[in-house]
Amino acid sequence: MSDRSLNKQTLVVHDVHNEQYHGAVTMPIYQNSLFTFHSYDAFTTAMNDPLNHHLYSRGNNPTVNDLERRLALLEGGEQARCFASGMAAISAAVLSVIKSGDHIICIDQAYGPTKELIGSYLRKFDIEATFVDGSSMDNIQQAVRDNTSLIFLESPTTLHFQLQNLSACAELAKSIGAATIIDNTWATPCYQNPLSLGIDLVIHSLTKYVSGHSDGMGGVVIGSSERMKHLGMHEFLLHGGIMSPMTAASMIKGLRTLPLRMEKFQENGLIVAGWLEKHPLVAKVNHPGLSSHPQHHLALKQMSGSSSLFSFETNIPLLQMRCWAERLTFFRIGLSWGGYESLITVHPCQRESSSVVRIYVGLEDPYELIDDLAQAFECITEFEGVRR
Ligand SMILES: Cc1ncc(COP(=O)(O)O)c(C=O)c1O
Structure with missing residues (x-):
C-alpha cells in the first residue's frame, strides 16, 4: 500500500x-548545523545540488x-x-x-x-x-x-x-x-x-x-x-x-494526533456554535459548518470537515462585550488559535454599536464551555436594546 x-x-x-x-x-x-563527507568528490556533488543532499541544515x-x-x-x-x-x-x-x-x-x-x-x-x-x-x-x-x-x-x-x-x-x-x-x-x-x-x-x-x-x-x-x-x-x-x-x-x-484532534475540534466547535445560534443576544454566527452559513454548500463541496474557530455578531457594543469576555473562565483573551485551550477576542463591527466576537473552541468539555458563555451573558441580559 x-x-x-x-x-x-x-x-x-x-x-x-x-x-x-x-x-x-x-x-x-x-541537532547539527552541517554534514561532513568522507571524500571531496561526495562533498562537491552535494555542493552542486544542495536541495537533494545533506550538506547544511539551512537546506536539508x-x-x-x-x-x-x-x-x-x-x-x-x-x-x-x-x-x-x-x-x-x-x-x-x-x-x-x-x-x-x-x-x-x-x-x-x-x-x-x-x-x-x-x-x-x-x-x-x-x-x-x-x-x-x-x-x-x-x-x-x-x-x-x-x-x-x-x-x-x-x-x-x-x-x-x-x-x-x-x-x-x-x-x-x-x-x-x-x-x-x-x-x-x-x-x-x-x-x-x-x-x-x-x-x-x-x-x-x-x-x-x-x-x-x-x-x-x-x-x-x-x-x-x-x-x-x-x-x-x-x-x-x-x-x-x-x-x-x-x-x-x-x-x-x-x-x-492531528486527525484525531480535528474530529474533536469539529464536534466541540459545532456544539458551541449551534448553542450560540439560538441565544437571544446573538445576532448571527459565522461558521461554515452550520447550515445557516450563506456558503455552506460551497463548504460541503470543497471541504470535508470544519475546525473550531468561528465568530458571532451581537448588537452589544464593543466595550460591554469586552467586559463580557473578561467574565469568562475557560475562554482566555489571546491572539492565536489551534491549541488545546479555548480563546476569545472581541472586535468592532461594521455596524456601529455592535461587536464581532471571535471564538476558538479548544478541547475542554463543550457543555462546560457553554455554561461559561451562558453565565457571562446572564450578567448583561439587563442591558437595554441588545436583543436581535
Ligand atoms: C490565518 C493565518 N495565517 C497565517 C498566520 C501566521 O502564522 P504565524 O503566526 O505562524 O506566522 C496566522 C497567525 O495568526 C493566521 O491566523
Whole structure:
C-alpha cells in the first residue's frame, strides 16, 4: 500500500522500522548545523545540488525533512518546505511567484500581516495589489489586469469566515497565466486539500492546529516539485527563514494526533456554535459548518470537515462585550488559535454599536464551555436594546 492511499491518522502515526536509526520508534532529532563527507568528490556533488543532499541544515535536515514529507503526503502535494513561522512561509510563497511590476489580487479579509506584505511592503518592488471580497467570483474576475501574476486566497477567512470557490479561482488564474496561493490554516490538511482543486501552492501556519499545544511556531509551503524547486533555491535557501530540528520534532509530535484532534475540534466547535445560534443576544454566527452559513454548500463541496474557530455578531457594543469576555473562565483573551485551550477576542463591527466576537473552541468539555458563555451573558441580559 502506498503512503498516499493510507488513512490520514495511519499516515501520521506509522513509521517504518529503520535499522539506520537502530529501530528507534521516533525519528531522532538531528541537532547539527552541517554534514561532513568522507571524500571531496561526495562533498562537491552535494555542493552542486544542495536541495537533494545533506550538506547544511539551512537546506536539508533529516528531522525537518521527515516533517516536510509527512505534510506533503497529508496535503496531497509533491514537496513541502518548512519555515520558522507561518508568515515566513507566506512571504516565501508570495515572493516565489512574483516579479517587480506585477499585480496581485488578494482577499480583503486575509490575515492582517499577509495584507500588509502584499498591499504595503511589496510596493517598494513596484508591485500593486487589489483587495477584493472573494465570496463572489465576479469581484475577482473584475480585478484582473494584464500584469496580474498572483491570486492570493484564504478560505475560510478567520474573522468573518467567508469562502472562495477554489476550483473557479484556479481555473481563472490558469486562464490568465497567474499563480494561486492559499492560506489553508483554518481547515488543516485534514479537511481541505486545495492542490487537488488546482491551486498551485498551499501554506499553513503550523503554529496553530498542527503544533496543537501552543508551544511552537512554524509554517509550511506545499506544491509541485517544479514550483518547490524554484522556491527551494531562492526564498528557502537564500532568505533562510528555516525551521529548527527541535521545532520539527515537536511539530511531528503534534501531527501524530492531528486527525484525531480535528474530529474533536469539529464536534466541540459545532456544539458551541449551534448553542450560540439560538441565544437571544446573538445576532448571527459565522461558521461554515452550520447550515445557516450563506456558503455552506460551497463548504460541503470543497471541504470535508470544519475546525473550531468561528465568530458571532451581537448588537452589544464593543466595550460591554469586552467586559463580557473578561467574565469568562475557560475562554482566555489571546491572539492565536489551534491549541488545546479555548480563546476569545472581541472586535468592532461594521455596524456601529455592535461587536464581532471571535471564538476558538479548544478541547475542554463543550457543555462546560457553554455554561461559561451562558453565565457571562446572564450578567448583561439587563442591558437595554441588545436583543436581535
Ligand atoms: C490565518 C493565518 N495565517 C497565517 C498566520 C501566521 O502564522 P504565524 O503566526 O505562524 O506566522 C496566522 C497567525 O495568526 C493566521 O491566523
